[in-house]
Amino acid sequence: MMNNLSLYGWSESLFQQKQASIFKDHMHGRVSVTHKTCYEVVSEEGFYICELTGNMLYGREHVEYPCTGDWVIFQLVDSNRGIIHELLPRKKMLYRLKSGSVSEKQAIASYVDKAFIVQSIDDNFNARRTERFMLQIADEEIQPVLVLTKSDLAFNKDEIKNALKHLSDKAPVFFTSISSPDSIEQLREVMLPGETAVFIGSSGVGKSTLINALCGQEILQTAAISGSTGKGKHTSTRREMILMEGSGVLIDTPGVKVFGVTNDNADALSEVLDIGRFEGQCRFRDCQHINEKGCAVIEALENGDIDNGVYENYLKLRREAWHYTTSVQEKRKQEKSFSKMVKKGKNSPFKKY
Ligand SMILES: Nc1nc2c(ncn2[C@@H]2O[C@H](COP(=O)(O)OP(=O)(O)OP(=O)(O)O)[C@@H](O)[C@H]2O)c(=O)[nH]1
Ligand SMILES: [Mg+2]
Ligand SMILES: [Zn+2]
Incomplete structure (x- = not known):
């Protein structure tokens, strides 16, 4: 079997990088x-x-x-x-905080052009989770695409659109349903040949179902339609790449309960949450936007220009980033003193015996 790797994103620059390898x-x-x-x-x-x-x-x-x-x-x-x-040197990485760890990153996918952030329109929908995913990819030049699945079920579309309005100029929003081929087609058009998209979101939101629909084939196993009993059951167990005929590569991932962020760039956080435009107007340059006098962020919050939920998540994600950074620094320090100890051991006279 012959594969045309350019459909998978192989490029001249990757070729050059390979030439540099022994x-x-x-x-x-x-x-x-x-x-x-x-x-x-x-x-x-x-x-x-x-x-x-x-x-x-x-x-x-x-x-x-x-x-x-x-x-x-x-x-x-x-x-x-x-x-x-x-x-070959990595680019456009999707990482997350390894579950159960405070300082360890897990690589989920690489060479990702687009992240399809998938949520279903039922009680799974949560704008705070969307913000979390968007922060994680913000510094990797990965384009976010917000996908709201199961739109055949009853829901309030305006409510969801409103909850995402501060994000929608950074990420297009799509409502999909497996019973609406049009909605699938619109999503397919987001993909260009040679591009890679990764699907992320909770278990049961329909990531694998969507990939099957986009490919027009039952390639991936999906949860049997089972009403409420299917909830919380993880169907996909591996990260798997599928070539979509005519265009692009789709990567399915297993749903995760908690997506821990490893991006500790404060500017990216303000930018994603659309808070950055106020920060420059605070009275103090080092304003933390908590209770300072003349804080433009607090003022915007009181005026309703910043949503309460967005602000709370801003504080939460900022705390998480701080916790992550200090944990990584702590780990590095320990590793350094350990390697010093080992080096000392090498020079010790006991080694000779
Ligand atoms: N009503 C409706 N149900 C859907 C739709 N898309 C997916 N489902 C159902 O949602 C359930 C879960 O779908 P999966 O594709 O297995 O979900 P997943 O996100 O891949 O879940 P994990 O692999 O566990 O992470 C299945 O029973 C699907 O039939 C949709 O557009 N409408
Ligand atoms: Mg799945
Ligand atoms: Zn401030």
Whole structure:
């Protein structure tokens, strides 16, 4: 089987980067599925199951292991298996805070052009979650696309539009339903050939259903229609890339309960939440916008120019970012003193025996 990798986003600049590698004479491909210890890689010649070389495994943090969407250089070991020697430099990454961790990032997908932020119009809808996702991708040049699924069910469209109005000039909003082919078609038109979109959102909102509808095929497993019993049950368990015929690559992800943010850029936060335009008008340059005199943000909040929920989330995400940053710094400090200790150990006379 021959694959045209330009449909997967292979480009001249990736080619140049491969030429700079000492492994440039080996094959290249894109990670299409991430398993626990191996990776499915799509290359010009077909699909291969690949493992990592020892060099790729040891002395690396988990976040540096390949993830779905990565471009890799690999060497065949037999007709359908290979070993990965190198990752090409990453770009446009979707990370999140690894669940259960305070300082560790998890790489979800790479080379992402668009993030489809998927929520269903029922009680899953939550503008605070949308803001959270948008903050995470803000510094990666990933274009957010807001997708509201299950619009065949009864809901108040104006209410949802209103809750997203401060975000809508940064991200287009789509209402979709699997029973409305038009709504799927409109979403398909967002994708250009060679582009990659990742689908993120809670379990059960219909990410995999949407990808199947966009591809016109039942490729991914979806939850059986089961009313309320399906809630909270996770159907997809892996991050998987699918080529949409005619245009673009779609990456399905398993729904997550909590999406922890690792973007600690304060300016990005203000920009995403549309609060930045007030900050410059505060009386004090170092205003924290909590209870200072002459704070333009508080004033806007009182005038109703900033929504209460948006402001609360601003404080919450700012606290989370601070917590993340200090945890990472703390970890670095510990690692430094540990490596000093190890170095000292190397020079100690006991080593000689
Ligand atoms: N009424 C209605 N139901 C939908 C629509 N889209 C998806 N569903 C249903 O929602 C349920 C969950 O869909 P999935 O596609 O499995 O959800 P998911 O987001 O992939 O969930 P995880 O894989 O667990 O993260 C299924 O029963 C779908 O049939 C829609 O547009 N309208
Ligand atoms: Mg799914
Ligand atoms: Zn202020």
